[in-house]
Amino acid sequence: MCAQRLWPTVQALGRGLVSSRSEIIQQGVKAYNAQNFNPNHLSQGHSISSHDRFPLSQRIIHTSRGSFNKVVARSFHSGTVLLVKEFNDTENEHAHAVLRSLPAYHATTVAKEETSGSTFYHQYTFPPLDSEWARCSADEVANRFIATSQECRYRPMDLEDRKHSELCSALVRNLRQLSDNQLLQVLSALSLWPPTNATTTPNFVALWNALDQACTERINRWDMTRMFLVADHWYALRLSRISMYNIQMTKLLGRKVSTMGPTQLVQYLFYANLSRKLEPFIIKKDIEKRISEVLTQISIEELGVIAMGFFKTQTFLKNERLVQGIVKKTQENLDCVSDASLCAILKLLRKSIPVTQWKLLHSLLDSLVPQLDRLNHMCLLQVALLGNDLLVYHPQAIDIIASKFASDISSIRLKDIERITFALMLYNCVPPSRPDIFSLIAEELRKPERTMEINHYPKCFVSCVVYLTTLGFFPQDLISAALQPSMLNLLSMSRHYSDMGREVSELEWAMVIEGPPNYQGYRLNPDLRQQLTREYLGNLPVGSIKGMTHQEKLLIEVKEKLAAMLGGHEFLTITHVLPHVQTPDLVFCTDAEGQPVVLPQEYRDLAATDLKRPLGRPGEIQWNTVVVAGRNSFIRNTEELRGNVHMRKRQLSTLGYYVSVIPYMEYNRKSLRAKLSCLDRSLKEGSSLCLDGRVESAWVNLKASMEKQEEMIG
Incomplete structure (x- = not known):
């Protein structure tokens, strides 16, 4: 819901940026096909063959992009590229559904259908004048807000409508006088309203900030059950990441992980995942020790929630005994674990298994091979990437995954195509079952349906091209699109792409050394090539x-x-x-x-x-x-x-x-x-x-x- 609330504002902020980027791929393609280049960026050569060209008929797709990491979905019938809800939200929804599915969490979590019901809907009439709100008691104001919120179920209303402003103001003034239960009901009722344009619209920001302050002020007198229940209401509002309550709660409970029960530990790490951080003072080894103690008492799905909490807070395991226990539990439950939970566990293990335990990683890959046919693309990708950090190569697993990706490549995200290409490049692997996969990847990058996605994720496109050339595959039109000035400008605009200069330099030098003699596409300006080469040049061993x-x-x-x-x-x-x-x-x-x-x-x-x-x-x-x-x-x-x-x-x-x-x-x-x-x-x-x-x-x-x-x- 937070993403929904912010999206119209994000669109407005993104339009200016997008107007200058949405034709980037088109410009490179048209220039390459027409051979109409700036001489300063060219190498000498001859005409190109038709199979190395982008289609001229690509349709420009205008899109917007803000601060949310969205993914791309496609119609299986048309192949159309569409923006959909971010994958991270899907992961969080799955983790929350795991908690809701288990009776042990019912008292501390809330489902959408359990938000404030219709108790008050027909019981309260509303003051005819705004001035009369001043005479209402705190109970009356709260009850009337709850009743108005419930009306949204049947007749959606805009919280920012002027007729609700006095009610919101009165509620903000009276929040501190409400009981804990009433405060929770108001928090629940707020989630019934249709999303506003942003988290900063006047009525909404006043309400949620006041509720945030009220909850945070009372947190020290609440037990863990109440803390978790309130935190789950903030999750229902999709405000967990920016609410002070969630931050304060994870801080406060971070000192008590050693005494938490199994379910409390699982739920604590779920909320830590939402805030994306574990405070520096929290002793990570205490958490790991406690997980080791309760590992046999939790399900594989709960382990997935824990793994997500660690991975999303960039906290990786140091306890080798715990790592071994997680690998063993995962192997024992591969037949029944969900794709989303397995995905989270594999992400954590990839960053946690020490080099001394690389055989453990190979054993896990052996166990995963029989499961590959049933796993979705996201999970298959995590299996393919599992050994990358330790350079553990499992030829059978990589071959099966590459074959499945090749068969379904039109329905796979650009990000995932880039990652599987990286894995193949890392191991210098030409899959025996699908040696044509590199041609398929190149053809997929040329498709008009990919234009919008490439505009959103130019780094993935350029990296894909770099990995193909590393493998000795030189699609000339894609190389030209990657090296065109507008693409380079786009890469330089984002701090997230700060290291892309290294890959661009590698691509340019690959063309200098191995480039096709008939290549007539874009090349780096000599001054830029010199600048990038100097910036990323390694050191010679000198001194002591x-x-x-x-x-x-x-x-x-x-x-x-x-x-x-x-x-x-x-x-x-x-x-x-x-x-x-x-x-x-x-x-x-x-x-x-x-x-x-x-x-x-x-x-x-x-x-x-x-x-x-x-x-x-x-x-x-x-x-x-x-x-x-x-x-x-x-x-x-x-x-x-x-x-x-x-x-x-x-x-x-x-x-x-x-x-x-x-x-x-x-x-x-x-x-x-x-x-x-x-x-x-x-x-x-x-x-x-x-x-x-x-x-x-x-x-x-x-x-x-x-x-x-x-x-x-x-």
Whole structure:
């Protein structure tokens, strides 16, 4: 109801912004198809093939957008894109329905049909003049407001109508004189009125603010049952997130979680979810400990409410025993858990399972596979994303989910298409059952029905295009739409898109390195490309080893060993060959016989933000890069590179480098000889270096150097 009350105001605020954004995709499409571009944004090329074009017949859809995160629904018959109630509200409605379905919560929750009935409707006549309200007692004013509210059931009225202003004013003046029960009845009656234009319309804001203050003033004398019941009436008004009462209640009860019963703990976390925060002073480990104690006493649906409370307050679990208990309970109830509750539990587990427990995550994915056919798209997506944070890849689950998404792609939200594309990119996965999914995604993004959705969520569109290019798929028209100036301006307008410059830079550099030769679409202005590259350029490892990251230390150590194999530091350097990749690489050269060649000074002098192409004529010098692949470069418990590293390797090869990859899990072995053996194997597989005798020579020199250092320290 809060969203309904605010929506007309939000529309008014949004119209100005939308008028400048609603044709963004159309402009990019028309410009791309007509090849009518600003020369400053173009690369040279030729005409494009018809299958790489947006349709020219897209219809512009004018929409508005405010502060609410709305989702998009579609008619299964027409494919029409429509704005509907935000998904978060649906989640909250489900959680509340869970509470209402259980007898233990009946005394502390209220259903819509249980709001003030018709007790007073025919019993009270109303004063003929506004001046007579001053003579009414507090009881009379409250009863008459309740009766008027009940009349709205049969004859909807506008609370902001002038004829109700004196009644509202009289009620505000008399609230403090009402009993607790009367206060609750008035609060309930307020929800019977049709929504006003905003939460700030005069009569409505005066009433709810006064009720909020009155409830907050009395909260300390109420028991937990009364507190929850009043809080649920604020939920019925959809004012929980902005009411002081809800904030004060979650603060007050936050100190009592250790003594809460199972149902009280569940309901407390439901209201914490509505306010989107747990106060800093609340001891999270006490909540986790109490949940561990009551876990066997609550249902899987109640666990879903708890999970939602944690996830929506950005509070993730630290207690490994509790995490294990939640995984076990979830596995035991997979046959009966609802999609919404499972969705909430999976969201929480994705952020809570520690890396040391990654096998637990894989076990859960094993258990989920037989359930995939019955789950809805939102839940399937959470299964697909479950292993992302720990890089735990379950090929069977991802393949089934990708196949289901491909089959139903026209009915799936743009946000969800973007997320499934991310999962496929992360694991560098081409689903065996639907290898055509990338073409289907591109075609879906081209559809006129998606225009409005893309205007609302441009970040999702651009990210989708970036993930496709990371996978080596280059839809030229979509790339042009993503790089057009109007799209870039839109991305820069929102603080929520503050990190999109990195993805835009990656897309631009991908086009520089791998872009189709006939591409004639938009490109970044050179100055903007330079600016973004400089902003997101990673650091080179310099200074004390003590202050370096694990990856930087690993890079320096590999450099020392490789320099010993090559014959000196003059033969190699650390640099950002690909300026859009965060971590740098090692570069060295050999001649045609595979012998090390001193790096040209011209190469060393290249600017940090430059793309480092091999210098000289092909065949004269062989150029090599060594990618030191750290712990986050590989899919968990495998030797398979994650998608971004695959792209990095592919782009280095495209530039003309021989590419060797040093896997940290093998290189991290303790002995010097084992480290050199790892380098030897990797260089044999990927470099042009002749390795005859180099490992043994490097071992002798490094061993002598280590002994000399030990003598000096001694």
